[in-house]
Amino acid sequence: MELLKLLSTNEIAAQVITFLVLLFLMKRFAWKPFFKVLDDRKERIASEFKKIDDTKNEVAGLRADYETRISLIEDEARKRIEQAIDEGRKAAELIRQGAREEGETILAKAQESIKQEAAQAEEELKDRIVDITIAIASKVVEEKLTFEDDRKIVGRFIKELEKK
Amino acid sequence: MHEASVNKTAELPNIVSLIAERIKGTSLAAHLITWENLIFSLAIVALIALLARSASRKPSLIPGRLQSFFEMFVSGIDDFVCGIIGPKGREYVPFIGTLFIYILCMNLIGIVPLMKSPSTSWSTTLALAICVFVYVQYVGFKELGLRGYIDHALGRPRGIIAFSVFIPIMMFILHVVSELVRPISLSLRLRSNIWGDDMLLAVFAGYGLPAVPLLIFNSLMAIVVSLVQALVFCLLTTIYFTLVLTHEESEHNAR
Structure with a gap:
């Protein structure tokens, strides 16, 4: 009961009112505005982070898109190069084949002409032999020489023939 | 009365008691003595309110020094209360936070020369404890209803x-x-701890110069005790709210 003497009803009431006043003031000046500021900031940070994430995703999407595009372009380029190489190869082949064919025809023509010339020469030779033989025969007949003379004449003709 | 008189004689002089001493014998002096604690309480209220007002006058997303201090305090209390009660605790943060800063300031002001801790008076702390009691009971009634409240009081198990x-x-x-x-326990714990600390300071001050190291050490201790007692008061208040609210939650879960 000694303890109870420490208490004063008036003071308790006054202190309750004081505290309630402080509570009211703090609610108005501290808690409400600061909660609002903190919540606003939290919200803003969250939204900024979301924005950053969105942008990141967008960038990643764009990058993937570009990468596929680049790979497509590379494929296309490779294909074109291969195609060009093929075409080149084909053209070379064609040229080579043409050259070969031309060469063959030239060769064939040359052989043909050689053959013709050889045949012609042979003909000419034959003609000459005939002419010579006739000439020899006519000379032999003309001169009616001795056997010795005949041999000399024939020998001379043969020598002439060799000289030719 | 005996303890009260001991209380009075042992206390260090403060600005109000000095003024009362000056105008001794007048009715104003008597009033000053009677309302000594209230005067300091009102001074603290004014100080806190002014600080809060100037901190929140132009709240900006990028805070200044005072604003960030208050923000730290607000979010600290918010984390503390919501950590114990849960997301529903937001509603009780202003009450518990105001209690904390008020009690802390009341405790700390006693260390300042020529000031006095209003929380050395049981009337002050009991007033706060009564506020807590009434608010907790009100929340109990509001959340549980009369039937639920009585049901809660009857306890478990039954059958x-x-x-x-x-x-x-x-x-x-x-x-x-x-x-x-x-x-009673809430208010006496706070009052007795702070009163004890202040008495110790007064006794050491009475020894004069040789006691200065002790005085400094005890002042540092008083800061710690002030903080711890304010925390304990608020922690217990939070737990009282939790006890009322968790019952309601478990009832909901049972249904």
């Missing part, structure tokens, strides 16, 4: 005859007593 009559009645009495004792 068999002994359990359905005898034990609930005992539990009810126990509950009422424990509820009523709470403000």
Whole structure:
């Protein structure tokens, strides 16, 4: 009961009112505005982070898109190069084949002409032999020489023939 | 009365008591002595309110020094209370936070020369404890309803005859007593700790110069005690709210 003497009803009431006043003031000046500021900031940070994430995703999407595009372009380029190489190869082949064919025809023509010339020469030779033989025969007949003379004449003709 | 008189003689002089001493014998002096604690309380209220007002006058997303201090305090209390009560605790943060800063300032002001801790007076701390008691009971009624509130007081388990009559009645009495004792224990703990600290300071001050190291050490201790006592008061208040609210939650879960 000694303890109870420490208490004063008036003071308790006054202190309750004081505290309630402080509570009211703090609610108005501290808690409400600061909660609002903190919540606003939290919200803003969250939204900024979301924005950053969105942008990141967008960038990643764009990058993937570009990468596929680049790979497509590379494929296309490779294909074109291969195609060009093929075409080149084909053209070379064609040229080579043409050259070969031309060469063959030239060769064939040359052989043909050689053959013709050889045949012609042979003909000419034959003609000459005939002419010579006739000439020899006519000379032999003309001169009616001795056997010795005949041999000399024939020998001379043969020598002439060799000289030719 | 005896303790009160000891209290008075042992206390260090403060600005109000000095003024009262000057105008001794007048009715104003008597009033000053009677309302000494209230005067300091009002001064603290004015100080806190002014600081809060100037901190929140132009709240900006990028805070200044005072604003960031208050923000730190607000979010600290918010984390503390919501950590114990849960997301529903937001509602009680202003009450508990105001209690904390008020009690802390009341405790700390006693260390300042020519000032006095209003929390050395039981009337002050009891007033706060009564506020807590009333608010907790109000929340109990609001959240549980009259039936739920009585049901809560009757306790668990119930079922068999002994359990359905005898034990609930005992539990009810126990509950009422424990509820009523709470403000007393809450207020006496705070008042006695701070009063003890201030008395110690007064006694050391009485020894003069040789006691200065002790005085400094005790002042540092007083800062710690002030903080711890303010925390304890608020922690217990938060727990009282939790006890009322968790019952309601478990009821909901049971249903």
